[in-house]
Amino acid sequence: MRNLKKQDKEIYQATMGELKRQQEGMELIASENYVSEAVLEALGSVFTNKYSEGYPGRRYYGGQKYTDAVESLAISRAKKLFGAEHVNVQPLSGAPANMIAYMATLSPGDKVLGMDLSHGGHLTHGHPVTLAAQIYKFERYKTKADGLVDYEELEKMAKEFQPKLILAGFSAYTRQLDYAKFASIAKKVGAITMIDVAHIAGLIAGKVIPSPVPYFDIVTTTTHKTLRGPRGGMIMCKRKYASAIDKAAFPGFQGGPHENNIAAKAVAFGEALKPDFKKYARQILKNAKVLEKELRKYNFKIMFGGTDNHMLLVDVFSSKGVTGKEAEKALDEVGITLNKNVIPDDPRGPMDPSGIRVGVPAVTTRGMKEKEMKKIAGWINQTLENSHDKKTLQKIKKEVMIFCKSFPIYSSIK
Numbered sequence: 322m323r324n325l326k327k328q329d330k331e332i333y334q335a336t337m338g339e340l341k342r343q344q345e346g347m348e349l350i351a352s353e354n355y356v357s358e359a360v361l362e363a364l365g366s367v368f369t370n371k372y373s374e375g376y377p378g379r380r381y382y383g384g385q386k387y388t389d390a391v392e393s394l395a396i397s398r399a400k401k402l403f404g405a406e407h408v409n410v411q412p413l414s415g416a417p418a419n420m421i422a423y424m425a426t427l428s429p430g431d432k433v434l435g436m437d438l439s440h441g442g443h444l445t446h447g448h449p450v451t452l453a454a455q456i457y458k459f460e461r462y463k464t465k466a467d468g469l470v471d472y473e474e475l476e477k478m479a480k481e482f483q484p485k486l487i488l489a490g491f492s493a494y495t496r497q498l499d500y501a502k503f504a505s506i507a508k509k510v511g512a513i514t515m516i517d518v519a520h521i522a523g524l525i526a527g528k529v530i531p532s533p534v535p536y537f538d539i540v541t542t543t544t545h546k547t548l549r550g551p552r553g554g555m556i557m558c559k560r561k562y563a564s565a566i567d568k569a570a571f572p573g574f575q576g577g578p579h580e581n582n583i584a585a586k587a588v589a590f591g592e593a594l595k596p597d598f599k600k601y602a603r604q605i606l607k608n609a610k611v612l613e614k615e616l617r618k619y620n621f622k623i624m625f626g627g628t629d630n631h632m633l634l635v636d637v638f639s640s641k642g643v644t645g646k647e648a649e650k651a652l653d654e655v656g657i658t659l660n661k662n663v664i665p666d667d668p669r670g671p672m673d674p675s676g677i678r679v680g681v682p683a684v685t686t687r688g689m690k691e692k693e694m695k696k697i698a699g700w701i702n703q704t705l706e707n708s709h710d711k712k713t714l715q716k717i718k719k720e721v722m723i724f725c726k727s728f729p730i731y732s733s734i735k
């Protein structure tokens with residue numbers, strides 16, 4: 322980054338600080354990852370200069386020879402990776418991707434049945450603070466005590482509520498969804514089906530969990546979580562919805578696509594098509610399972626009955642007497658980064674909830690395996706049992722930093 326270093330000391334220093342933080346810290350935020358240096362290069366490329374409103378072969382401005390080439394490659398690689406009939410790679414991120422999908426399938430006032438936020442759903446699935454909730458009517462289904470989605474209740478609600486769209490997908494739910502059941506319930510009430518796989522796209526691409534693509538009309542995702550690409554969104558759909566999705570993305574909801582981002586998406590999809598990515602995805606599942614087992618040994622209460630994916634929702638309040646907020650803060654002090662999270666029907670509320678969410682995609686990218694998960698579980702336990710003991714926290718912090726340095730990332734960036 323020699324130009325940045327010379328020209329803008331403040332931004333350069335902040336960037337190097339962030340690099341160091343990422344190199345020395347233990348990243349357990351379930352939605353984060355480390356992209357390859359090739360992805361970083363594509364993101365920082367001259368494509369950021371180009372306006373390319375429209376789609377490959379039908380743009381509003383000239384000079385599209387190379388933007389058409391990268392966007393077409395991103396689309397064809399995504400189709401191959403997920404077996405989708407149609408792909409739009411222009412959504413700027415996950416939240417816009419969902420707004421575009423709503424716009425393509427719904428009219429203002431239409432009804433949507435989605436997953437309850439405290440049971441693992443996402444803000445963009447109808448939380449009252451969002452624009453989507455002002456435009457459409459959302460109703461929420463929940464999980465049962467055993468941690469699985471209550472499909473009987475879902476069917477009953479669908480019949481009563483008569484939604485235009487049934488929405489699956491989550492940001493803190495840890496179990497495998499029954500895609501066929503969603504499809505059959507939707508069919509009974511004549512609803513369109515949509516799933517938001519923002520969190521699990523990498524596991525689907527790596528073919529270590531079942532793919533929802535054959536079952537759902539619309540599939541939205543981010544590209545920067547388990548999929549390990551640049552920060553961005555993507556929509557896959559059945560041919561029937563292709564033109565509605567493309568029109569909703571542009572000119573409906575967005576302006577010019579970010580072609581530097583799309584180039585980086587293409588690079589990430591290229592990586593995900595390689596055999597190594599399958600190995601990575603498999604290791605994520607193994608690591609999450611070991612972490613679950615180890616945390617159980619330390620008497621942590623694991624929500625939803627365990628994990629089938631890359632993350633765990635842990636009730637730290639009932640297991641260790643610390644709140645989610647306190648746990649997040651204490652772990653931050655020792656260099657372990659994760660987030661507080663509500664548990665189903667959380668009695669404590671969202672600002673200081675009962676739980677934490679723990680994810681392994683980033684540490685798995687760094688090369689950590691089963692053995693390392695055991696160490697991480699030990700540190701989490703030690704930290705939460707000694708959250709007021711500064712000396713112990715200092716000691717753990719040192720251990721975590723030395724440990725992380727032995728799994729180097731971005732060593733060539735200066």
Ligand SMILES: *Cc1c(COP(=O)(O)O)cnc(C)c1O
Nearest residue numbers: 414415416443491492517519520
């Ligand atoms: C992360 C996430 C999003 C939002 O993605 P952004 O890129 O932050 O806009 C949407 N849906 C789900 C399920 C997510 O996990």
